[in-house]
Structures are given as C-alpha cells and as structure tokens.
Amino acid sequence: MGNNLLISVALASCFIVSKLVFYSHAVESPKYLLVHSESDYEIRLYREVSWIYALVQETSFEKSTEDGFHRIYQYIHGENLNSSQLPITAPVLTSVITSSPRTVYHVKLFLSKGNPPQPNPELNLQLEKWSARCLAIRKFSGFAKDDNVKKEMESLVASLTEHPTGNTVLDFNISYTIAQYNSTRHTSGRLNEVWVDVSEFNIEGCLPKQGKN
Numbered sequence: 443m444g445n446n447l448l449i450s451v452a453l454a455s456c457f458i459v460s461k462l463v464f465y466s467h468a469v470e471s472p473k474y475l476l477v478h479s480e481s482d483y484e485i486r487l488y489r490e491v492s493w494i495y496a497l498v499q500e501t502s503f504e505k506s507t508e509d510g511f512h513r514i515y516q517y518i519h520g521e522n523l524n525s526s527q528l529p530i531t532a533p534v535l536t537s538v539i540t541s542s543p544r545t546v547y548h549v550k551l552f553l554s555k556g557n558p559p560q561p562n563p564e565l566n567l568q569l570e571k572w573s574a575r576c577l578a579i580r581k582f583s584g585f586a587k588d589d590n591v592k593k594e595m596e597s598l599v600a601s602l603t604e605h606p607t608g609n610t611v612l613d614f615n616i617s618y619t620i621a622q623y624n625s626t627r628h629t630s631g632r633l634n635e636v637w638v639d640v641s642e643f644n645i646e647g648c649l650p651k652q653g654k655n
C-alpha cells in the first residue's frame with residue numbers, strides 16, 4: 443500500500459508535464475451559488491471568475507487537454523513575466539467549440555489570486571475574466587474522454603429539456619465545457635462535470651447575461 447503510493451507519486455512527477463497533476467492538499471475552486479438542484483443536474487450562479495487559458499487545435503479532446511494543461515502548468519510554475527509561482531486550483535476546464543473547419547478547444551485553469559501576472563509570450567496563453575453567469579451542470583465520474591464527453595453533454599441537455607428552462611431550443615453542440623477536478627493519478631473517486639451556459643434562459647435566481655467576453 444505504502445509502496446504503491448510512493449510509486450504512484452514518483453510516476454506522477456515523471457508525467458507532470460503532460461498530465462493533470464494536483465496535490466493532495468485541498469485546492470481552491472471558484473465560488474458559486476446553488477440556484478436550483480435536481481437529481482441529475484444543477485444550476486449554479488458563478489460570480490466573476492479569472493482564468494488562464496490556452497487555445498488548442500489538437501486532434502482530440504484528450505490530446506488538447508494535455509497540451510493546454512502542459513502550457514498552463516508552466517505558467518503557474520514561474521513561466522510568467524513576474525516569475526511568480528501560483529497555486530494549483532481546480533477544476534481544469536476544456537471547452538469544446540465546434541467551428542469550421544475543425545473543432546477547437548479552450549483549456550483553462552481558475553486563477554484564485556487577483557492581479558495575476560502576464561504569461562510568457564511563447565506559451566501562447568491569455569488571461570480571461572468571466573462576468574457573472576449561470577451554468578447548468580451534470581456530474582460524472584471516471585475519466586473524461588473523447589468517447590464520453592459528448593454523451594454527457596447530451597444527457598444534460600435531455601435533463602434540461604425535461605424540466606423546461608424556458609421555450610428556448612437547447613443546442614449546445616457548438617459549445618460545451620468539461621470540468622475535471624482530479625489528478626490523472628486518481629483512478630477512482632474522480633469528479634468531472636459538464637457545464638453549459640444557461641444565462642439567457644430566465645431561470646429564477648439567475649442574472650441576465652451581462653455581455654460576453
């Protein structure tokens with residue numbers, strides 16, 4: 443048991459640059475207000491949130507998440523204009539954006555400290571600030587992979603359609619987000635979520651959307 447743990451810690455540090463690696467102590471996540479809760483989904487109101495993000499055009503969800511996280515990992519470990527070390531946070535987001543001619547991915551990490559430093563230019567990262575927004579969220583376990591993320595999004599849309607959120611046609615095929623909370627070295631007890639933005643659906647307790655960014 444103890445040995446296995448040591449081995450997995452050692453392995454984790456070998457793969458540190460390409461995998462999602464979090465440390466065992468509690469990490470900070472963006473704060474939200476729970477607006478509505480059902481057995482299979484919930485609606486959350488997030489306040490303003492700052493992210494560091496990577497635009498990636500790899501061939502798959504998994505490859506893009508690795509590539510984006512690799513760049514973000516360097517940023518929080520000093521590859522920024524102030525050579526600052528920033529705390530690891532959760533979740534890591536991968537937004538899947540279906541646009542022609544190919545799907546692009548935005549990989550993001552929450553920045554818990556105000557006034558984050560600018561990334562080194564060669565990392566090709568950007569700082570982004572979300573305005574307050576309402577998200578519909580479905581949780582799922584296991585690993586988030588190319589062969590399950592879209593199905594999870596479709597299940598969330600099916601739940602939202604059963605509990606009408608207004609008479610808007612729900613189409614998130616063009617853009618949805620997967621949130622991953624755990625290091626890849628955890629093979630069980632993993633938490634992931636699929637997020638879709640429902641700010642425009644007049645859900646009670648949600649703010650109307652205040653402009654995009």
Ligand SMILES: *[C@@H]1O[C@H](CO)[C@@H](O)[C@H](O)[C@H]1NC(C)=O
Nearest residue numbers: 523524526556557558559560
């Ligand atoms: C980065 O360094 C500059 C110059 O030393 C300083 O003015 C700025 O406040 C620092 N920014 C952060 C986010 O630490």
Ligand SMILES: *[C@@H]1O[C@H](CO)[C@@H](O)[C@H](O)[C@H]1NC(C)=O
Nearest residue numbers: 592596611612613614615616
């Ligand atoms: C989204 O894509 C799925 C499968 O690709 C399709 O069945 C569904 O009709 C699409 N939804 C909308 C609203 O276009």
Ligand SMILES: *[C@@H]1O[C@H](CO)[C@@H](O)[C@H](O)[C@H]1NC(C)=O
Nearest residue numbers: 532623624628630631632633
């Ligand atoms: C995965 O992350 C979630 C959310 O932070 C946490 O509650 C859970 O305990 C983590 N799982 C493992 C195996 O660490």
